[in-house]
Amino acid sequence: MHPCETCTLRKHKLFTDFTPADLEFMKEFRAGEITLRAGEALFHEGDDHPFLYTAREGQGARFKHLANGERQLVNFIFPGDVVGLQAIVSGTAAATAIAASPMVLCRFNKRDLASLFRDNPDRAYALTWIAAMEEHFLGETIATLGQRSAAQRMAWALLKIHKRLAAVGLAPQGVAYFPFKQRDLADALGLSLVHTNKTLAKLRPYVCWDNDSLSIHEVKALAQIALTDLEAPQPRPLL
Numbered sequence: 001m002h003p004c005e006t007c008t009l010r011k012h013k014l015f016t017d018f019t020p021a022d023l024e025f026m027k028e029f030r031a032g033e034i035t036l037r038a039g040e041a042l043f044h045e046g047d048d049h050p051f052l053y054t055a056r057e058g059q060g061a062r063f064k065h066l067a068n069g070e071r072q073l074v075n076f077i078f079p080g081d082v083v084g085l086q087a088i089v090s091g092t093a094a095a096t097a098i099a100a101s102p103m104v105l106c107r108f109n110k111r112d113l114a115s116l117f118r119d120n121p122d123r124a125y126a127l128t129w130i131a132a133m134e135e136h137f138l139g140e141t142i143a144t145l146g147q148r149s150a151a152q153r154m155a156w157a158l159l160k161i162h163k164r165l166a167a168v169g170l171a172p173q174g175v176a177y178f179p180f181k182q183r184d185l186a187d188a189l190g191l192s193l194v195h196t197n198k199t200l201a202k203l204r205p206y207v208c209w210d211n212d213s214l215s216i217h218e219v220k221a222l223a224q225i226a227l228t229d230l231e232a233p234q235p236r237p238l239l
Helices: 020-029 110-119 121-147 152-168 182-189 191-204 217-226
Strands: 030-038 042-044 051-057 058-066 071-077 097-098 102-107 173-177 207-208 213-216
Touching: 020 030, 020 110, 020 121, 030 042, 042 058, 058 213, 071 182, 102 207, 110 121, 152 182, 152 191, 152 213, 182 191, 182 213, 207 217
Parallel strands: none
Antiparallel strands: 030 102, 042 097, 051 102, 058 071, 058 097, 173 213, 207 213
16 A cells, blocks of 8 residues: 555645644554546445545546436545545445546545544544535535526536646646546536537636646636635645
């Protein structure tokens, strides 16, 4: 396993640092790591999966599969995100997690969570904070789908994605690697593929997403379209 002491995520200001005690605990709590190829599933909807994960490298997404054979993108997975948290309560995975690029994830046994809450309250609070922020983000997404126009939705999503990727060092010179398809973003924003393509074309003076590269030319203008602010992502715990 890659040593926790030299984890590349810990150097980013997005994540609050571990205390020495936290670091020692996490070294014991971690149960290995897993590597995925692009297109490979981490787990499938309905799986009784014994692990939860922290994405360390690469990007992915969670999908719900519908009765008509279609799929709905629930959220993206970026470095530092916890995957599989919902299954702690429900017992089975509520969605399928798939790698969009090669990924490396740290793995934790769900059966060891009792020791997390018993022996390290700070880490337990971190996990609770992560769950609360995921709920907050999903609420913001629902509000976006219900109250913003197509251009506002697209501007909001691309701005959020770019800021999040930049915060983990994945936007050198302002160009972020974003290995998804227009269909994926269309699913996430409740738009048709045709409408997504037309909306992206309208936003091209402000933002460009082409060949897996996402760059923003006019940040303030895009934020005005998105009806959002330009605050940096809030510092967050790292599991």
